[in-house]
Amino acid sequence: xxxxxxxxxxxxxxxxxxxxxxxxxxxxxxxxxxxxxxxxxxxxxxxxxxxxxxxxxxxxxxxxxxxxxxxxxxxxxxxxxxxxxxxxxxxxxxxxxxxxxxxxxxxxxxxxxxxxxxxxxxxxxxxxxxxxxxxxxxxxxxxxxxxxxxxxxxxxxxxxxxxxxxxxxxxxxxxxxxxxxxxxxx
Numbered sequence: 409x410x411x412x413x414x415x416x417x418x419x420x421x422x423x424x425x426x427x428x429x430x431x432x433x434x435x436x437x438x439x440x441x442x443x444x445x446x447x448x449x450x451x452x453x454x455x456x457x458x459x460x461x462x463x464x465x466x467x468x469x470x471x472x473x474x475x476x477x478x479x480x481x482x483x484x485x486x487x488x489x490x491x492x493x494x495x496x497x498x499x500x501x502x503x504x505x506x507x508x509x510x511x512x513x514x515x516x517x518x519x520x521x522x523x524x525x526x527x528x529x530x531x532x533x534x535x536x537x538x539x540x541x542x543x544x545x546x547x548x549x550x551x552x553x554x555x556x557x558x559x560x561x562x563x564x565x566x567x568x569x570x571x572x573x574x575x576x577x578x579x580x581x582x583x584x585x586x587x588x589x590x591x592x593x594x
Contacts, residue, residue: 418458418459421449421451421455421459422459424449424450424451425445425446425449425451425455425456425459425460425466426466426469426470426473427449428445428446428448428449428450429445429449429466429467429469429470430470430473430474431448432444432445432448433467433470434508438463438467442456442457442463442466445466471522472522475522475523475525475526476522476525478501478502478526478529479522479525479526479528479529480529481498481501482498482526482529482530482532482533483529483532483533485497485498485533486529486532486533486536490540491533491536491537491539491540491542492537492540492541492542492543492592493542494533494536494537495533495534495536495537495542495543496537496542496584496587498530498533499556499559499580499583499584499587500580502556502559502560503559503560503563503576503579503580506559506560506561506563506564507563507564507566507572507573507576527549527553530549530552530553530556531549534547534549534552538589541589541592542588542589542592543587543588543589543592544587544588544589544590545589547587552587555583555587559579559580559583562579563576563579563580566579
């Protein structure tokens with residue numbers, strides 16, 4: 409939409425569409441129809457298309473906000489007092505989001521330029537945890553990305569409810585145990 413600032417009502421409608429899209433994509437993944445997002449936002453489909461020429465553009469806007477949030481969180485945690493706790497806490501956040509947000513694998517795939525931002529933030533978090541002796545020194549950021557993709561896909565395949573939650577916690581614990589330095593506790 410050009411560089412002109414949006415009118416107040418147009419800005420509110422855009423924010424409603426992005427909020428509704430975030431909820432709809434998280435609940436149903438990328439396959440959710442735009443008409444459903446428009447209805448959830450309380451606007452017509454034309455309003456959605458005025459702000460986002462395609463579903464891909466809307467999804468990318470939602471993904472960009474989520475990836476920036478994750479990268480910012482990883483950087484904040486990297487500066488924390490306990491790098492090991494920060495690292496494993498971030499893994500827990502990713503597992504929780506993957507279980508709650510069905511669009512997480514799609515989000516990672518379309519992150520585009522922001523993918524480098526989250527990779528750099530994860531690398532920073534990893535290096536801090538390794539220097540503190542909390543994470544094995546032979547793990548690289550690309551290794552971690554592969555493991556996280558597996559974690560995200562596996563927690564999305566777990567059943568809903570207490571049994572699924574217990575299984576997700578076990579999977580995260582196994583991953584965390586494998587990443588810990590020998591002799592490190594968690």
